[in-house]
Amino acid sequence: MTSVSLLSRQENLPHTRKKENALALQENIDDAYILELLQHKESYEKGFRLLLQNYQSRIYSHVRRMVNSHEDANDIVQNCFVKVYKSIHKFEKKSKLYTWLYRIATNESLTFLEKRKRTSTDSLDSQEATWHQLKADAYFDGNQAQFLLNKAILSLPDKQKAVFNMRYFDEMPYKDISEALETSQGALKASYHHAVKKIEAFVKENSDQKERNI
Amino acid sequence: MENKNSREELKELSPFLSKMKKKEDGFSTPENYFNYLENSIMEQVSLEPNPLGVSSREEKNKPWFSWFSAKTVASFASVLLLIGAGLFLINQKTEPTTNVNTFAELTEEEILNYLSDNIDDLDVYSIGELTEENTGSDFDMLDLDEKDMEYILEEYDGGDLEDLL
Numbered sequence: 001m002t003s004v005s006l007l008s009r010q011e012n013l014p015h016t017r018k019k020e021n022a023l024a025l026q027e028n029i030d031d032a033y034i035l036e037l038l039q040h041k042e043s044y045e046k047g048f049r050l051l052l053q054n055y056q057s058r059i060y061s062h063v064r065r066m067v068n069s070h071e072d073a074n075d076i077v078q079n080c081f082v083k084v085y086k087s088i089h090k091f092e093k094k095s096k097l098y099t100w101l102y103r104i105a106t107n108e109s110l111t112f113l114e115k116r117k118r119t120s121t122d123s124l125d126s127q128e129a130t131w132h133q134l135k136a137d138a139y140f141d142g143n144q145a146q147f148l149l150n151k152a153i154l155s156l157p158d159k160q161k162a163v164f165n166m167r168y169f170d171e172m173p174y175k176d177i178s179e180a181l182e183t184s185q186g187a188l189k190a191s192y193h194h195a196v197k198k199i200e201a202f203v204k205e206n207s208d209q210k211e212r213n214i
Numbered sequence: 215m216e217n218k219n220s221r222e223e224l225k226e227l228s229p230f231l232s233k234m235k236k237k238e239d240g241f242s243t244p245e246n247y248f249n250y251l252e253n254s255i256m257e258q259v260s261l262e263p264n265p266l267g268v269s270s271r272e273e274k275n276k277p278w279f280s281w282f283s284a285k286t287v288a289s290f291a292s293v294l295l296l297i298g299a300g301l302f303l304i305n306q307k308t309e310p311t312t313n314v315n316t317f318a319e320l321t322e323e324e325i326l327n328y329l330s331d332n333i334d335d336l337d338v339y340s341i342g343e344l345t346e347e348n349t350g351s352d353f354d355m356l357d358l359d360e361k362d363m364e365y366i367l368e369e370y371d372g373g374d375l376e377d378l379l
Contacts, residue, residue: 040266041264041266041267044264044265044266045256045259045264048259049252049256052252052255052256053252056248056251056252056255057248060243060248060251061239061241064239064241065239065241068241070241070243070244074251077251078251078254078255078258081255081259082255082258082259082262085255085259085262085265086262086265087265088265089265089266139241139242139243139244140240140241140242141240141242142238142239142240142241143240145234146238146239146240147240149234149239150239150240167220168220168224168231169239171219171220171221172220193227196224196227196228196231197227197228199228199231200228200230200231203230203231204230
């Protein structure tokens with residue numbers, strides 16, 4: 001589908017849908033340009049820098065929501081992009097560029113969390129420690145509701161956490177999440193719905209508890 | 215359900231969560247963090263080889279000596295070293311040992327003259343070393359002077375002395 005025909009079909013769509021489509025179209029054009037640059041030795045560095053500028057913020061946010069700490073997220077993101085630099089010339093375009101990036105970032109984050117669990121003796125203590133770390137984090141300036149939400153998300157299993165974050169915060173379509181996590185759309189929907197229910201229950205219970213304590 | 219966007223889906227699943235004003239996680243970053251991140255990553259990848267190899271422009275601009283990689287130079291140097299060491303060893307082995315040939319050429323008269331001129335420098339140990347016989351005796355450990363020799367000669371008869379020596 002060419003960009004011209006895509007644009008002409010936009011005219012009859014509602015405004016929000018037009019905006020989303022325009023952004024998606026721009027993204028596709030940018031990705032195509034980036035991948036073209038990355039096919040040639042002379043322009044490889046330029047292409048990689050462009051990729052970095054386009055995606056570093058999104059990848060950082062995704063990783064940060066998985067691991068919470070800014071320092072840990074910083075390390076993981078840098079490792080991710082070095083891996084991307086070494087291997088993007090092998091990217092086969094079977095998926096979108098950004099879902100491929102999300103896959104790398106998610107795998108790195110899950111590996112990190114797994115290592116952290118192994119070094120911690122008690123999973124409950126580890127969770128408790130992470131909550132305290134979140135509260136004490138100099139780079140967390142959310143309100144009480146956001147703190148409760150993050151606490152609830154922390155209590156999810158790691159893979160479910162990734163699904164929830166990608167759908168809730170990044171508003172990714174299930175098709176894209178499926179490409180990133182190499183899981184069926186049906187399984188993802190079930191996982192997300194279950195996560196939403198758990199988080200809702202957690203936030204409500206902890207909000208009520210706080211009110212009772214006052 | 216498949217075509218619903220995430221907001222519509224969330225409204226149906228949890229009106230409670232969908233009411234949360236903004237979908238923000240509350241996380242922040244240090245000032246100018248993403249500038250720092252970009253520069254830090256570019257610095258790290260600059261140390262990596264270009265996955266597509268060296269560009270054609272860089273290859274044209276390479277000086278002539280850079281065609282030899284460090285590996286090539288090191289291999290060449292070690293081969294030269296081995297050849298040099300080999301030649302040195304061969305030279306050592308083929309050097310003539312003049313002492314053996316010269317000694318064989320000496321006459322009996324020359325040997326006797328040498329011995330009589332240098333008798334003071336020679337001791338029983340040096341002479342003993344030239345023979346295959348074991349000349350070791352208790353007396354080897356002793357540093358005997360003239361007086362000691364006289365005493366020994368007085369105390370021991372010929373037979374005992376012979377045994378001692």
